[in-house]
Amino acid sequence: MIVTYRRVPAVHHVSGVFEAGSLTALAGPNGAGKSTLLKAIMGLIPLSDGRIDRNGASTRQMAYLPQVPEIDRSFPISVTQTVSLGSWPRTGAFGAIRPSEHARAHDCIDKVGLCGYADAPIAALSVGQWQRALFARLMMQDAAVILLDEPFAALDERTTDELMQHVRAWHDEGRTVIAVLHDMAFIRRHFPQTLLLAREVVAWGATQDALSDENIARARAMTDRWARDEHTHAEHATA
Amino acid sequence: MHDLYQLTIGPFVDFAFMRRALVACLALAVGAGPVGVFLVLRRMSLMGDAISHAVLPGVAVGYMISGLSLWAMSAGGVAAGLAVALLSGMTSRATGLKEDASLAGFYLTSLALGVLLVSARGSPVDLLHILFGSILGVDDNGLLFVVGVATLSTLVFAVMFRPLVVECFDPIFARSVGAGGGRVHAIFLGLVVLNLVAAYQALGTLMAVGLMMLPALAARFWSEDITNIVVVATGIAVASSIVGLLISFHVELASGPTIVLTAAAFYMASIVAGARSGLLARWLRRPHYHEPEEVKR
Structure with a gap:
């Protein structure tokens, strides 16, 4: 599989399987193509080559939390309304949001610890509370596959711990979870599987093996090499 | 009592042209109010303005083919407006040029082409008619068209x-659940163009945008909930239409600009007194710092 971004292959020759029900961390240096890989799995960007077999599931049965959601936080919508959007796979674009879905939305809001904020406009939430609301929407989606792009960036320790408990719960419920993460210690603590990416697969497997010192050093060396290559390309272009 | 009647209801009872104008304005208000709200939320407040200029060559071509025929001019206007909206959208997707930049490029081209066409074939009076319209001279066809567009717009x-x-709030989520992308956006652009073309012959292309945007901007100061904002915007547009028509009747001012200026007055009032984020509300809710009791002791 090859995914091209701005005519540069951002990820190539990734070949492997995310086991159903696995909890995988997607690690690698900046520019390694982690986010690109998630978007490709989600079908948001086309593949230049190769294919992704979603095992018969449509991308609509998958839930995706982007790294920096393109959301205008001053948009006039409440926490409950935002979370209720997670019922989309069941209501579709036109179906009514039934009382059972409403009850479920409130349940999800309570679970992520936003009890008092159900009717608050999203503009009133802090960064951490906003991420909790997005997690509540993910729960509402009830997806078999959940893709998270740096879900804990810019969050304090308590919020991270509480949201990580939800990720663990999803794993225990048999959902497949893939999360882009940077903190190696955090990955070692919480994630059984790791895919270490540097535009191609450096290592993929049990976290202890994948995140060996040797593999991490190799990923770094590969990054340095592209930086040099692209720099030379740029010089050729201007010459 | 009689004075109040003459001030408010009398003109509509006594004069058929005022009744027609009222119906046309109310239809425009109901159609354009919600469209304006979504333009504001999509940060495309100036797009209505651009599109209203862009319809000109289409209107001019319609006029050249079949004279002052409402249907020909409207069809031309819709075609030109949609073409500019879609071309600029496609250009920005294909080249990475920002959407507002490519829209500016296309609408300016379209406007110049329109003025060229009108001045080549028509008289300056026709141009003025197209640019500034006349709500007091709306005929049956015009009325049907405006009401038809408002009905369609409300249904959609x-x-x-x-x-x-x-699609407006979280486009990535919309795409991830398979509801986003081009279709919804294209339908919305179609509504923008239809409403502007419906309004051009009643209010004039330039004034039409005023009735679309000013109530929407004013409504943003009153609520934190999108459904309420749509209702408030439509209400302000309706009120501006009625009040504006009456003022223009009694003081003998041009109707289009008077209606838009009435909407502008609502906008100014909302900036000051809006319940959610008006200046007064902000001032009353400014943070007060009280020293904690124990520190005082």
Whole structure:
């Protein structure tokens, strides 16, 4: 599989399987193509080559939390309304949001610890509370596959711990979870599987093996090499 | 009592042209109010303005082919408006040029082409008619067209409200659940163009945008909930239409600009007194710092 971004292959020759029900961390240096890989799995960007077999599931049965959601936080919508959007796979674009879905939305809001904020406009939430609301929407989606792009960036320790408990719960419920993460210690603590990416697969497997010192050093060396290559390309272009 | 009647209801009872103008304005207000709200939320407040200029060559071509025929001019206007909206959208997707930049490029081209066409064939009076319209001279066809567009627009909003909101609020989520992308956006652009073309012959292309945007901007100061904002915006547009028409009747001012200026007055009042984020509300809710009791002791 090859995914091209701005005519540069951002990820190539990734070949492997995310086991159903696995909890995988997607690690690698900046520019390694982690986010690109998630978007490709989600079908948001086309593949230049190769294919992704979603095992018969449509991308609509998958839930995706982007790294920096393109959301205008001053948009006039409440926490409950935002979370209720997670019922989309069941209501579709036109179906009514039934009382059972409403009850479920409130349940999800309570679970992520936003009890008092159900009717608050999203503009009133802090960064951490906003991420909790997005997690509540993910729960509402009830997806078999959940893709998270740096879900804990810019969050304090308590919020991270509480949201990580939800990720663990999803794993225990048999959902497949893939999360882009940077903190190696955090990955070692919480994630059984790791895919270490540097535009191609450096290592993929049990976290202890994948995140060996040797593999991490190799990923770094590969990054340095592209930086040099692209720099030379740029010089050729201007010459 | 009689004075109040003459001030408010009398003109509509006594004069058929005022009744027609009222119906046309109310239809425009109901159609354009919600469209304006979504333009504001999509940060495309100036797009209505650009599109209203862009319809000109289409209107001019319609005029050249079949004279002052409402249907020919409207069809031309819709075609030109949609062409500019879609071309600029496609250009920005294909080249990475920002959407507002490519829209500016296309609408300016379209406007110049329109003025060229009108001045080559028509008289300056026709140009003025197209640019500034005349709500007091709306004929049966015009009325049918305006009311038809308002009906269609209301129906589309009723059916597509959720996809429209989601596509505007969180486009990546919309795409991830398979509801986003081009279709919803294209339908919305179609509504923008239809409403502007419906309004051009009543209010004039330039004034039409005023009735679309000013109530929407004013409504943003009153609520934190998108459904309420749509209702408030439509209400302000309706009120501006009625009050504006009456003022223009009694003081003998041009009707189009008077209606838009009435909407502008609502906008100014909302900036000051809006319940959610008006200046007064902000001032009353400014943070007060009280020293904690124990520190005082």
